[in-house]
Amino acid sequence: MAATPVAASTPTAPPRLSVRRRIILLVAFLATAAGALGLAVVPHLPGPEVTLDLPWIAWVAAFAISEVLVVHVQLQRDSHSFSLTDLVLVAGLYLLEPTALITAQVAGVGLILVLHRRQYGLKLAFNVVQYSLAGCLATIVFSTLGRATALPGAWDWVAALAAVGVSTATACACIYAVMRVSEASLGLGELPRMLALSLPFALGVAAVGLLAADTAAQNPASLVLLALPSGLLIAAYRAYAKAREQQNNLRLLHEITSLLYNSDDAPTALTDFLTAVRGAFRAESAELVLFGEGDAAPTLSRSRDGEKPIALRVLERREDADRLVAWATESDLHTTRTGAGPQSELDRYAARNALKDAMVSVLITEGRVQGLLLVSGRLGDVGTFAGSDLALLETFARHVATSLDRGRLETDLRRVIELQEELRHAAMHDPLTELPNRTLFLDRTEHDLHLAGRNGQWPAVLYIDLDGFKPVNDTYGHQAGDLLLKVFSQRLHACVRTADTAARLGGDEFAVLLHGPIDVEGVETALARIRTELDVPVDLGGGRTAKVGASIGVAFSGADTDIDGLIRRADLAMYTAKRNGRGVSVFYDPSLEDEPTVVTAPRD
Known part of the structure; x- marks a missing residue:
């Protein structure tokens, strides 16, 4: 390099x-x-x-x-x-x-x-x-x-x-x-x-x-x-x-609700609506989670200070939204804020995401929960969200729910969601292995680093290069090579936790994002699982089997690392592992920047 x-x-x-x-x-x-x-x-x-x-x-x-x-x-x-x-x-x-x-x-x-x-x-x-x-x-x-x-x-x-x-x-x-x-x-x-x-x-x-x-x-x-x-x-x-x-x-209420009723473009209407809501409450972030009909995946739309707004993105981790809805339904508090009483699910959500304060309103029409409107991070040094803010938030939420109930927005949502999900999946996943591709991996890594900067739960990255893949591909053909990559991808995905991300970067290079907090012991546990799967031969059909190894580089993130630096460190550690004989794992150390070789972790 x-x-x-x-x-x-x-x-x-x-x-x-x-x-x-x-x-x-x-x-x-x-x-x-x-x-x-x-x-x-x-x-x-x-x-x-x-x-x-x-x-x-x-x-x-x-x-x-x-x-x-x-x-x-x-x-x-x-x-x-x-x-x-x-x-x-x-x-x-x-x-x-x-x-x-x-x-x-x-x-x-x-x-x-x-x-x-x-x-x-x-x-x-x-x-x-x-x-x-x-x-x-x-x-x-x-x-x-x-x-x-x-x-x-x-x-x-x-x-x-x-x-x-x-x-x-x-x-x-x-x-x-x-x-x-x-x-x-x-x-x-x-x-x-x-x-x-x-x-x-x-x-x-x-x-x-x-x-x-x-x-x-x-x-x-x-x-x-x-x-x-x-x-x-x-x-x-x-x-x-x-x-x-x-x-x-009152002026903002008229302007904001007009955005929902007068726009023919659902994504633009939602991002404009959330940006206006954020301005009305002088907040860092405004989010709208919408639950689809039947088995449809929920979507997230968000406007956050200093970031590009997103609209109708499929919500991959819906646990927080489900917990907030369950808590609000059980407690009969459809609109509430942090610090309003004994520690609530909203307070715990704010603590997990390092939010100073937050408000949430559950969108309900005719007994059906349609989503959540969440506002967080009051700007300025004075005060937090008050009772008057809750009343205004509930009004905004009611207008969103009414718009959805009338079907004008919901019909558009279904059409947009279906198309966006197909395009997004194709753009964010490897067509051969169905694993997240480099783009999605970098996006999730950047998100984890941004979140860790607020809550201190720093992730780690594994950079994996398969050893011995080229001989298999050259000997048995591309079809066998593709099958080996598919099987390894399935096994790699099974090795990691639900919160982690296993991705194919291209060719025979893979990466794993280990969600924080993670320490050396946690990384070694993940490495052991991967090595165990690598020891199992892959059936290529026709009585043929193949077994490959892997050179793995490990890099921990911290307050001093950005996404480019983190990936570069993991990549450097992986190339050091290859130079040290392949089939080993190397943890990044600053000495790798100058030294040609380092002491490596033994193969499990």
Whole structure:
């Protein structure tokens, strides 16, 4: 096996920075700006004319409490939080030294981000930096405008409101920037919408903060009276946010159900429907499992973040779907979510598939179970699926079931399924042995690696090359050779577990995907079964028999391997086995990359 040389003149495109690295650069830029303002400008700003005899830690506590009282509004993939922080900020502009104000804000908000919202790493760094930058700009604007004129009273109010406006605009710009880095498809129109949603609330809270500052300067004890209007302000905005979400849900419901009723192409309708469902719930994945009539195989349609949608693919492993349906039927919970009560089958399903959270709705019409609608992986750091999400999911499921029951979609499904199954089987299976071919083997291996990256159950690959097949084929003819390959394929398939995949890659080369988790002992057990079958002669007819051996390479996967690397390692181990005398098994080791020979596992 030789590598193909690349011409020196071939232009190489510069490597594109990953999303994470681009976010790191953005955070570094914002941190530099905040640090420059906080160290070079803020310490030189004039202090307040009136001070309140409160310890610095009390301001930290005030910022922390204000950050707990929030309203969450979903924007694209993440949520934007509105809190009472601006109320405390405005009071601090009047009553606290600028540097002490910034440090108190960062400390109080940072504590809540870590202890209450469980933010860590890059997400925490971004939020702390954007709060710091917004706070620095607010103090600079307030000091500049408030001290720029001799007009007292009302002008100070204008300066404070302007400071909060600049702070809010800065926060929105930072959030928009990080969302734009994460999602190139995010349009410029999203920033004005964010500002239109944020500024009224921020200015309203700031006005209450002005009252708080004035009250604190004259009669600190009366600050307690401001708790009621502050709470009412939060409650009113929460009600507004909920009404806004319900309005969006009604619009989405109309758009999504129209996809099912107005499309003549079932696969396109289903993928569009699931993509829209995923967007409606701000979820990583939406899946639809449909059970066919009679003995027809169930199908899976799926839309998953970052992956190409699939439609009406035959569901090969239906155990999870059957368990979910059985559990939902027995418990009479046709629509439910994870964490809704004692550990359920849905909770166990989510744990097996490393899902943060999930919702499921069973499609039932006239007592017949037609399938499942499953939504999983709520995007963003705030919250999980709630009762309102369940009601919306049940509505979507009911429309799908109704469409199926009317027969418009189901007739199309049967026709499409039959054709797709024939084409897919021909495209994914070896015509001689009926084993999965290279394409299907690589697809299943890639799927197992992707799943293992989430649940840690790493698979292994066996790369098998038959020893002595060519003499049999040359001596007895191609018909005998084909018969030998068929018999070996049947025996190989019988050797592996139900979850494993035995495939013919081409010629006399085969491969086995051993589903994870698997260790050396498990691999050796599989090798022993294969060797036992190889020791049994194959009856070629006419009193002729033949027996072949096999050189087998073994490679384990892990966090450091992708599909190309895993297959290459197994292939390298197999060729090493051939060089070492054939009929042996070699486990991949990094030393194989340089050494011509290795110690091999003995033949069983």
